[in-house]
Amino acid sequence: MxxxxxxxxxxxxxxxxxxxxxxxxxxxxxxINLAHGAFAMAGGYATVLLMDRAGVPxxxxxxxxxxxxxxxxxxxxxTLYRPMYxxxxxxxxxxxxxxxxxxxxxxxxxxxxxQQIVKLPAFLSGRFDLAAVGIGKYRLFIIVLCALLTVALQxxxxxxxxxxxxxxAVDDPRVASGLGINVNRVFLLTFAxxxxxxxxGGALGAEVLGLDPTFPLKFMIYFLIVVSVGGTSTITxxxxxxxxLGIADVLGKYYAPKLGAFIVYTLMIVILLWRPxxxxxxxxxx
Amino acid sequence: xxxxxxxxxxxxxxxxALPAAAQDTVKIGLILPMTGPFASTGRQxxxxxxxxxxQNGSTVAGKKVEVILxxxxxxxDTTRRIAQELVVNDKVAVLAGFGLTPLALAxxxxxxxxxxPMVVMAAATSSITExxxxxxxxxxxxxxxxxxxxxxxxxxxxxxxxTLVTDYGPGIDAExxxxxxxxxxxxxIVTEVRVPxxxxxxxxxxxxxxxxxxxxxxxxxxxxVGSALMKQFAExxxxxxxxxxxxxxxVTDDDILNDMGDVALGVVTxxxxxxxxxxxLNQKFVEAFGKANKGMRPNFMGVGxxxxxRVIMEGLKASKGAGGEALLNAMKGQVFESPRGPVLIDAQxxxxxxxxxxxxxxxVNGQLYNVEFExxxxxxxxxxxx
Numbered sequence: 001m002x003x004x005x006x007x008x009x010x011x012x013x014x015x016x017x018x019x020x021x022x023x024x025x026x027x028x029x030x031x032i033n034l035a036h037g038a039f040a041m042a043g044g045y046a047t048v049l050l051m052d053r054a055g056v057p058x059x060x061x062x063x064x065x066x067x068x069x070x071x072x073x074x075x076x077x078x079t080l081y082r083p084m085y086x087x088x089x090x091x092x093x094x095x096x097x098x099x100x101x102x103x104x105x106x107x108x109x110x111x112x113x114x115q116q117i118v119k120l121p122a123f124l125s126g127r128f129d130l131a132a133v134g135i136g137k138y139r140l141f142i143i144v145l146c147a148l149l150t151v152a153l154q155x156x157x158x159x160x161x162x163x164x165x166x167x168x169a170v171d172d173p174r175v176a177s178g179l180g181i182n183v184n185r186v187f188l189l190t191f192a193x194x195x196x197x198x199x200x201g202g203a204l205g206a207e208v209l210g211l212d213p214t215f216p217l218k219f220m221i222y223f224l225i226v227v228s229v230g231g232t233s234t235i236t237x238x239x240x241x242x243x244x245l246g247i248a249d250v251l252g253k254y255y256a257p258k259l260g261a262f263i264v265y266t267l268m269i270v271i272l273l274w275r276p277x278x279x280x281x282x283x284x285x286x
Numbered sequence: 287x288x289x290x291x292x293x294x295x296x297x298x299x300x301x302x303a304l305p306a307a308a309q310d311t312v313k314i315g316l317i318l319p320m321t322g323p324f325a326s327t328g329r330q331x332x333x334x335x336x337x338x339x340x341q342n343g344s345t346v347a348g349k350k351v352e353v354i355l356x357x358x359x360x361x362x363d364t365t366r367r368i369a370q371e372l373v374v375n376d377k378v379a380v381l382a383g384f385g386l387t388p389l390a391l392a393x394x395x396x397x398x399x400x401x402x403p404m405v406v407m408a409a410a411t412s413s414i415t416e417x418x419x420x421x422x423x424x425x426x427x428x429x430x431x432x433x434x435x436x437x438x439x440x441x442x443x444x445x446x447x448x449t450l451v452t453d454y455g456p457g458i459d460a461e462x463x464x465x466x467x468x469x470x471x472x473x474x475i476v477t478e479v480r481v482p483x484x485x486x487x488x489x490x491x492x493x494x495x496x497x498x499x500x501x502x503x504x505x506x507x508x509x510x511v512g513s514a515l516m517k518q519f520a521e522x523x524x525x526x527x528x529x530x531x532x533x534x535x536x537v538t539d540d541d542i543l544n545d546m547g548d549v550a551l552g553v554v555t556x557x558x559x560x561x562x563x564x565x566x567l568n569q570k571f572v573e574a575f576g577k578a579n580k581g582m583r584p585n586f587m588g589v590g591x592x593x594x595x596r597v598i599m600e601g602l603k604a605s606k607g608a609g610g611e612a613l614l615n616a617m618k619g620q621v622f623e624s625p626r627g628p629v630l631i632d633a634q635x636x637x638x639x640x641x642x643x644x645x646x647x648x649x650v651n652g653q654l655y656n657v658e659f660e661x662x663x664x665x666x667x668x669x670x671x672x
Contacts, residue, residue: 007489105321113325115510117517117545127523136521208487210514214323218484253490257479 002133004250010139012246013146014208016239018201018219019226020153021194023238026227028170029187031081032089034096036198036223037216038103043069043199044206044215045107048116058121062203069199074192081191082184100216107213116211142204149197154235166190225268231278241279311350312607314598315372317383317393319360326510326541327385328357331407331591333579335382338595341574346599347607354378360385362392369393373400379609380405380598383591387411387455394418403601403614407594408587411455412669415637422617422636424597425590426558427667428456428506429463431534434556434642434662436464439502439532440471447473447532448500450491450515452507453480460506460534463668468504476500481507488518495529496522502530509539509585513546520549530554535656538647540585543654550647550654558640559586559626562655571625584625593624593638597631628664635670 022036043065050056050064080099084092120138127136157163168176169183177183202215209219222245230241245264252263271279316335318328335353344351354376358365365384372378373396381397382405384390390409394417397404406414406423412430415421439447447468451457457480465475477498479491492515495503503524507515512533519531535557538550561572561583571592575584584592597617602608604616619633630639644660 004490004493007493011487011489108321108325113321113323114542115513117513117542117547119547125521127521134523138521207517208489210511212323212510250487250490254494257481257491257494 003135004254005247006133006135007139008247008250009243010136010142010246011208011250012243013143014201014205015222015226015246016242017146017149017197018205019223019242020150020235020238021197021201022223023227023230023235024194025191027231028166029085029190030170031085032092032096033081034093034220035099035103035216036194037218037220038100039069039073039195039198040202040205040219041103041107041211041213041215042072042202044202044211045111045116046199047203047206048118048211049111051119058118058124062200065203066196066200069202070192070196072199073195074188076195077188077191082187085187100220103216104213111213113213116206118207118211120207138207142208145204149200150235150239157235162186162189222264225264227278229268229271229278231280234280237278237280310348311352312346312602312609313372313376313378314351314353315369315376315378315381316353316355317358317365317368317372317381317389318355319385319389320355320357322359322361323510324360324385327408327587328383330541330582330585330588331383331385331594333575333582334584334588334591335595337571337575337578338592338599340578342596342599346602349607351599351602358385358389360389362388365389366392366396369396373402378402379602379607380613382594382598383407384409385587387414390414390421391417394421397421401610403609403617405594405598405617407590410459412459412667415635415670419636420614422597422614422631423638424594424631426586426638426640427669428459428534429668430640430665431557431642432460432463432506433467433665433668434644434660435504435532435534435554436467437471437662438554438556438644438660439504440468440473444502444530444532445473446476446498446500447502447504448477448479448495448498448529449475450479450481450495450503450505450507452483452511454483457506459669464504483508488515489522492518492522492524496524496527500529502532505531505533505537507537509536509542512537512539513542513550516546516549516553535560535586535645538645538656540583540656541587543647543656544583546654551649553647554644555647555656556642556644557586557656558642559589560643560645560656560658561585562645562650562657563626563643564658565623565625565627567623568625586626589624589626593626593629596622596624627661630664632666635667637667637670639664639666641665 018040025031025033046065046068047061050061084095124138127134165181166186169186173183226238226242230238248267249264318331320328356368369381380403384406385408387409390406397420398418403420408425410426410428412427415423449461451461481491531553533555535555538555540561601613601617605612620631627641632639642662642665643658645656645658648657
C-alpha cells in the first residue's frame with residue numbers, strides 16, 4: 001500500500017514538472033499553448049541522444065535538456081508566439097496544435113519512430129526496502145528533484161523582483177510597461193523557463209513514461225488535466241492536482257485494473273463539477 | 287486556375303492511359319505503415335521485399351514485376367482507400383503488407399469483391415484469414431506462438447502464473463491461448479491484467495503481479511513497449527522476488543533487443559523467428575539484410591515480408607504472371623525453406639504452418655540474441671485446428 005503511494009507520488013511529481021510550465025504560460029500569460037509537450041519531447045530526445053551518441057552521463061544531460069528546451073522556447077516565443085498573444089484563443093489552439101504535428105513529423109523523420117531507451121546509471125536503478133516500503137531509487141530521485149524545483153519556483157514567483165514584475169506584466173501589460181517594466185522581455189524569459197521545465201520533465205520522464213515521436217500527443221491530455229484541475233493562478237494548485245492524479249492513477253490501476261485510465265477522467269470531471277475554476281483559485285483572478 | 291486544373295486533368299488521363307500500353311508488367315500493391323507509431327514494421331517489411339527482389343530478380347514469366355509502395359500510417363480508413371485505388375487505378379495483381387489487424391480486416395472486403403489476392407505479411411490475429419477467401423498469410427498468429435511458452439512453463443516448475451497483455455485483439459488472443467493451455471496442463475492463473483494500448487506507466491500493474499505470489503509473469507505487449515515493461519520488471523525487483531518473465535517473441539523483438547541491455551538477459555520467449563536461428567539460409571539472410579540496411583537486424587516482421595514476397599513471386603511464376611484466382615491457387619500449398627525454418631502455406635486455411643521455437647535471451651559475441659533451444663515442429667494456428 002505504501003509502496004503504491006510512493007509510486008503515485010513519484011508519478012505525480014513527474015506530471016507536475018511536465019505540466020507546470022504550461023500552468024505558467026496558460027495561467028499567467030493567458031496563452032493556450034498545446035505545443036507544450038513538444039518542448040518536453042525535445043528535452044527527452046536531447047537526453048537520449050546525448051547519452052547514446054556523445055556518451056554524456058545521465059545527470060549531466062539534465063541541465064542540457066533544460067537549456068535546449070528553454071532556448072527553443074525563447075526562439076519560438078520571439079518569432080512565432082509573440083504575434084499570437086493578442087489573437088483569440090481558438091487561433092492559439094489551432095496554431096499550437098499545428099506546431100505539435102510538425103514536431104511529431106520532424107522527430108519521426110530525423111530520428112525514427114522507435115521507442116527510445118534510456119540507460120540509467122547503476123546508482124539510480126534498482127530499489128531498496130525501507131520499513132516494508134519498496135522504494136525505487138529513480139523514483140526517489142524524481143521526488144527529491146521535483147520537490148526542490150517546486151520550492152525554488154514558488155520562491156521566485158512570490159519573493160523576487162522578477163516575480164512581482166511578471167505578475168504586474170500579466171495583470172495589466174500597459175500600466176506595467178508605463179512603469180518601466182520591459183513586458184516583452186519578462187514574457188520571453190517566462191516562456192523560456194516554462195519550456196525549459198517541460199524539457200527537464202521530458203528528460204526525467206523518458207525512463208518512466210517512454211519516449212517516441214507521439215509523446216506530445218500522448219501526454220497532452222495529462223498536462224491539460226493537471227492544469228485545469230489545479231487551476232492556473234498558483235503553483236500549489238497544479239502541484240496538488242498532479243499528486244492527486246498520480247496517486248489516483250496508480251491506485252486505480254492496482255486495485256481496479258479493468259477500469260484502467262478511466263479513473264483519472266472520472267476524478268477530473270467530479271472535481272471540475274465541484275470547482276469549475278480548478279482546486280485553488282486566487283480570489284479576484286481573471 | 288482553370289488552366290492549371292486542365293493541365294492536371296490531362297496529366298492524370300495520360301497516366302491512366304499508360305498502364306494499358308505497358309501490358310508486360312505485373313504490379314504488386316504493398317501497403318505498409320511507413321510513418322507513425324508502427325513505422326518500424328513498415329521499414330522491416332519494405333527492406334525485406336527489396337532484398338528478395340534484389341536477390342532473385344524482378345522478372346517473372348517474361349514480365350517485369352513492379353512493387354508500388356504506399357504508406358497508410360496504420361490508419362484503417364487510409365489502408366482501405368489505398369487498396370481500392372491500387373485495385374481500380376493501378377490494376378495490381380495482388381495486394382500485400384498490412385501491419386496491423388484492423389488494417390487487414392478493413393481491406394478484406396475489397397480483396398473479396400475484386401477477386402484480388404491479399405498477402406498478409408504482419409498482422410497476427412487468428413481470425414484474419416477467415417475474413418476473405420482471398421487472404422494468404424505469411425506472418426504468424428498469436429495463438430500459434432503462445433502455445434509453445436504455455437507448454438514450456440508447465441514443464442518447468444511454474445505452477446502459478448500471472449498474465450499481463452495489451453488490451454486489443456492480439457493481446458486477448460495471447461491471454462486466452464496461454465490460459466487455456468497452461469490450466470489444461472495443471473497450472474493456475476493467479477491474476478490477469480489487461481493494460482491499455484496507450485499506457486504510460488507499468489508500475490501499478492507490475493506491483494499487482496508482484497503481490498499476487500505468481501511464479502512467473504506471462505506477457506504480450508507490442509514490441510516497442512516491451513523494453514519499458516522489462517526495465518520496470520527488473521526495477522521493481524520482480525526478478526529478485528523469484529518471478530520469471532516469460533512472453534511471446536514480440537517483447538524481445540530483434541529490432542530493438544540489442545538496445546535493451548542486461549535486463550533482457552534470461553527472458554524466455556516462444557516465437558517463430560529469431561535472427562540467431564541456426565541455418566545457413568538464415569545466416570545468409572541476416573547478413574544480406576544488414577548489408578543492404580546499415581547493419582539493421584531483420585526481425586519477425588522482416589521475415590514475414592521476405593517470405594510473403596517469395597510466395598507471391600513463386601505464385602506468379604506458376605500462374606504465368608496472371609493475378610486473381612490463378613495466382614491465389616498457385617500460392618496455396620507452397621512448401622519451402624524460409625530463413626525461419628520449414629514452412630507451409632496450408633491450402634485449406636491459407637494460413638502459415640511453421641515451427642515454433644523456445645528461446646532465451648543470451649549474449650553472443652557481445653550482442654543480445656534470442657537463442658533457440660527447443661523446437662515444436664509444424665505448428666498450425668490453434669484457432670483453425672478446431
